[in-house]
Amino acid sequence: MSSIADTRCWIVGGGPAGIMLGYLLARSGVSVVILEKHADFLRDFRGDTVHPSTLQILNEVGLLKKFDRLPQRKVDHLSVSIRGRLQQVIDFRGLKPFAYLSLVPQWDFLDLLANEGQRYPHFDLRMRHEAIGLIEKEGCVAGVRVRSPEGEVSVLADLIVACDGRHSTLREAADMPRRDYGAPMDVLWFRVPRKHSDPEDTFAIVDSGHMMVLLNRTDYWQAAYVVPKGSDETLRAQPVEPLRNSVAKLAPFLKNSVRALATWDEVKTLVVRVDRLERWYRPGLLLIGDAAHAMSPIGGVGINLAIQDAVAATNALASNLRNGNPIQETLLCEVQQRRLLPTKIIQALQVQAQNRLISNALERSGDSPEFPAIFRWLLRFRPVRNIPARLIGYGIRCEHVRTNECLPKT
Ligand SMILES: Cc1cc2nc3c(=O)[nH]c(=O)nc-3n(C[C@H](O)[C@H](O)[C@H](O)COP(=O)(O)OP(=O)(O)OC[C@H]3O[C@@H](n4cnc5c(N)ncnc54)[C@H](O)[C@@H]3O)c2cc1C
Known part of the structure; x- marks a missing residue:
């Protein structure tokens, strides 16, 4: 374990961004401490979609084989069912080098990275350690205040990296101006048992003002039921039965299985926000x-952008941190400059999809939307199908690991 004195970089938050950054920095020879407020990674209904951009990073650092051994389901296309008609809308099969996305429990993915990190002497992951504030000196952030099982401590560091998610404590503490782009919906997440006779696809279902996405997790469906923004409290004031009925109406093959959903305690609400x-x-x-940019769940890209940020931060900072050089603002600015455009473009597309497609689908209470014929015709052509697949799978300006120490020895 690194001692507090020789640790230049403290990372707050052990989600995909924090654990990947900690792993890459430790492997680059930088002493790093990661603080995670929970005791483990076992939280259901977080991002579970690992996209080609992340698979590529895992391949570059030599972890793909180990990742492949995790329980997962590979998905090479996504479909939408409208009025009972299933239409493939995203087709990853034309992408290279990875032509699928993996549905893998996030805790397994984080456990893999954390276990790999422990192989490096500079990696120090401290669970049940919560950052509660910043220490500032002459306008600079100089450290972090931490609540740990042993009590409260203050630590000084050259660099604090806040990876503490969409409700970031450090973002509040640092009073960073944030722009909110709004969202018309929230999402209810729950599990429904899956039968062998159920469809194989991972798909969205749209019908008469209701919308649900079903992720095939082999023995269960991970269901994301879309509701108008702010309606969660009203829904939870009623029994869970109307939700079950609505699920059965949208997906009649779930009519019996959805009875397993017994109470609202099994339903987790994702308050959708898009901000930066x-x-x-x-x-x-x-x-x-x-912490820097909350993403809409559309496209399931949140984990992947977080990982891309971590790679960009490692590329920009590792050698200066390792060599004891000061971490100038220009270096931090470099990370933002590198990642801003990809984030902006994906968020802009998500906001368009939210406002044009999802709002529209939720507002139609009597009739159902239909696929425009031109859309169906265009989707017959591989290059057209590749465009949304590439945006979702690889995003824009894909990051590559550029720190030699992180690349496997050949
Ligand atoms: C219900 C739900 C479903 C989602 N579905 C998808 C999906 O299907 N696909 C997808 O790609 N994305 C999805 N997302 C989004 C995705 O989970 C996030 O975009 C992604 O995890 C962001 O990674 P991160 O590391 O930046 O933050 P997070 O994953 O939020 O990690 C932040 C970590 O910091 C810890 N933490 C917070 N505050 C402190 C503190 N003060 N001190 C110490 N630790 C702290 C938290 O416990 C957490 O472990 C979903 C999110 C939710 C909530």
Whole structure:
């Protein structure tokens, strides 16, 4: 374990951004401490979609074989069912080098990275350690205040990286201006048992003002039921039965299985937000992942952007951190400059999809939308199908690991 004194970089938050950043920095020879407020990674209904951009990173650092051994389901296309008619809308099969996305429990993915990180002497992951505030000196962030099982401690560091997610404590503490792009919906997540006779696809179902996405997790469906923004409290004031009925109406093959959903306690609400910081850094502090930009669940890209941020941060910072050089603001600015455009473009597309497709689908209470014929015709052509698949699978300006120490020895 690194001692507090020789640790230059403290990472707050052990989600995909924080654990990947910690792993890459430790492997680059940088002493790093990661603080995670929970005791383990076992939380259901977080991002579970690992996209080609992340598979590519895992391949570059030599972890793909181990990742492949995790329980997972590979998905090479996504479909939408409208009025009972299933239409493939995203087709990953034309992408290279990875032509699928993996549905893998996030805790397994994080456990893999954390276990691999433990192989490096500079990696120090501290569970049940919660950052509760920043220490500032002359306008610079100089450290972090931490609540640990042993009590409260203050630690000083050259760099604090906030990877503490969409409700970031450090973002609040640093008073960073944030722009909110709004969302018309929230999402209810729950599990429904899956029968062998159920469809194989991972798909969205749209009908008469209701919308649900079903992720095939082999022995169960991970269901994402879309509701108008802010309706969660009203829904939860009623029994869970109307939700079950609505699920059965949207997906008649779930009519019996959905009875397993007994109470609202089994339903987790994702309050959808799309927001972005104007500046992702201050002297001594960098924010990445959801802490810098909360993503809409559309496309399931949240984990993957967080990982891309972590790779960009490692590329920009590792050698200066390792060599004891000061971490100038220009270096932190470099990370934001590198990641801003990809984030902006994906968020803009998500906001368009939310406002045009999802709002529209939720507002139609009597009739169902239909696929425009031109859309169906265009989707027959591989290059057209490749465009949304590439945006979702690889995003824009894909990151590659550029720190030699992180690449396998040949
Ligand atoms: C219900 C739900 C479903 C989602 N579905 C998908 C999906 O299907 N696909 C997808 O790609 N994305 C999905 N997302 C989004 C995705 O989970 C996030 O975009 C992604 O995990 C962001 O990674 P991150 O590391 O930036 O933040 P997070 O994953 O939020 O990790 C932040 C970590 O910091 C810890 N933490 C928070 N505050 C503190 C503190 N003060 N001190 C110490 N630790 C702290 C948290 O416990 C957490 O482990 C979903 C999110 C939710 C909530």
